[in-house]
Amino acid sequence: MSQSLEAKVEFEDVLSWIKRIGSDSSSTVPLLQAVQSKYGYLPRAAMDMIIQNTDITGSQVYGVATFYSQFRLKPVGRHMIRVCHGTACHVTGADRLDTSLRHILNITDEEQDTAENGSYTIEQVACIGCCSQAPVLVIADEVSGNLTGANAQRALKKHAKKNEEIVANI
């Protein structure tokens, strides 16, 4: 499954980011952010291109990529779901949002976070700053708050319908 989600990296894209952002060592984080915002994760090929075409070393690229929680080294589904696990969301039931979404997406393996059909990836984030509407999640760019597990499923189904994705269970 993960193979089919592997992104094809365009050399021109990476070069244009280097041109826009810079090739010195302080550009490491923004360059990786540009890569990830395009592909959803950091494809090996893109990191290699950065190493070959800038002053940034391999150990710096990998050091940074593994240090910050924002960066992902594994391919992701076509859409991201970010479930907030900040304090307010934790005490108001963030776990239930995870449970209900994993259920509807039929992700049963605890190690996995992407649905078998490559539609959605569930990511846990620290806080998105809408704490008084906890628990909160973000599907693609859309924030929804004051959710129950069933509401979360409803929000996902709505998004899936609009984007012609199939969600598995229920």
Place this chain on the structure above:
Amino acid sequence: MDVSNLNVIVGEGTCGIAAGSKEVIEAFQKHAPEMNVRTVGCVGMCHQEVIAEVNDGNGNRHIYGNVTKKTVPQIINFHKGEGDLPEKQLIFSPDDQDLDKWRYLAHQTRIALRNVGYLDPTSISEYEARDGYKAIKKILAGMTPEQVIEEVKTSSIRGRGGAGFPTHIKWNFAKSSPGDFKYLICNGDEGDPGAFMDRSLLEGDPHNVIEGMLIAAYAFGASKGYAYIRAEYPLAVENFGKAIKDAHELGVLGDNIQGSNFSFDIKIKEGAGAFVCGEETALIASIEGDRGMPRFKPPFPAIKGLFGKPTIINNVETLANLPWIINNGGEAYASHGTEDSKGTKVFALAGAIKKGGLVEVPMGTKIRYVLEDIGGGSSSDLPLKAVQLGGPSGGCVPENLFDTTIEYAAINATGAIMGSGGMIVMDGTTCMVDLAKYFLGFTQNESCGKCTFCRIGTLRMRELLTKICDGKGEMEDLTVLEELTEQITKSSLCGLGQTAPNPVATTLKYFRDEYEAHIKDKRCPAAVCKSLITHTITAADCSGCSLCEMQCPVDAIEGQKKIKGSYVIDQAKCINCGMCFEVCNSKAIIVQ
């Protein structure tokens, strides 16, 4: 009646959008295209979102809360003179200025937040209309850097990012530090997971933060600034970016500002999701393109900081107070608050509270006043139990200490900290051991790994807390937790490790009985810890709706559809996820 002379103002922060502000705006445009609709930042009455104001441009304002696309026609009809006042939605009107709902704002003293919710953050002219960029113009027209520092000294403001260090002293270090190139960094990392003061400022009043940066930069002589903004705040990045551009065009940012020889520019750096990057030296390493690891101080950043240059890091809220202080004088600011702590402080209220949102109050206000008078108390039938201040670095304050005043020293005396302003309110449904486990999980995950005690110690604490939550704890574990608290606090390099044990220390101090219930009685009093609870169905209450069966992720529930009382939970399969409890409308599911 003609409504074409009426303005509609809708609050549109991240959270307003989450509550549905886009739909409300569309509804106004659809049902009354002749009205003039515009958006503003979020006023911070999160519990009332979506909020819409209708005014006639002459100060006659009607403000409505909990507006949905369905209630919009009712509001329009009322203003057309064709329908009744939508009383349920009304928060404020010229005839009714003392509604209970309005008191949420009326009982606050807004200085840092003075513009949030009143202006369109993407419009520099609206900022100017509210005294915007007046302070920096006043400074450039005739105040020396020393006079600016003196004014800030008079205000007695202390850093709002958590540590509470007097702002003017910090600036003086950097000012007297040799070198003609200095940096100012605005710390918008807002790492406390459960706080959103800085988001609302960056998003809802970005020019105020920029003007604050200009004032600070002028005072200690910085020529370049960075705004380090948390990755999860895309709207803040967008609005702040536009504000920088507009400020350039207006000539209040860039080279030779207002024809003076003061030049200053700002660049945005987006964070990448590491809590430790809120720490000054880690933040600097992160901007330089490295892993965000703190380093030993001295040298302090004010002497040797970003790219080796003298650097000052100030929190967003600290900066947001500065234009007001320059315009109104340090004395006016210092007239709020107490001897120990001057001015106001912004808090973000969330959790089991009726009126969650942003609250700015004078220092010296009682915690109880914030939670009960402004926040409206518990959102459930259960009384409040505690409030967590300062996030993972802070501690909980139990209900019997709610009369503590909000001052640095008084809060420290409880074992909690002022922190950056997160207030997570808890009722009986929060398990304090689970909460401590949650925070230690967070800090352990976020530890940069440099110091052994922080790295291994937090892991040990987390393991012990997990063991207790799983019902396998022993009384000796509490002693070990206390020992670890002391060792980690003493042997950690940066604030993350030094404060990581605080949530454990305070819950152990105030809620030892909950720990003991988990250990001795194998019972979780709040019914949270999954290994110590069971879900069962009371047959007499079950309507046979089958909702729970559909929601159970492990197929632990069986019964016959539409047959009352037929549903039962297979305890061997149940993982106590709580989904069935949440969906059952008949309250037939018992958790204990």
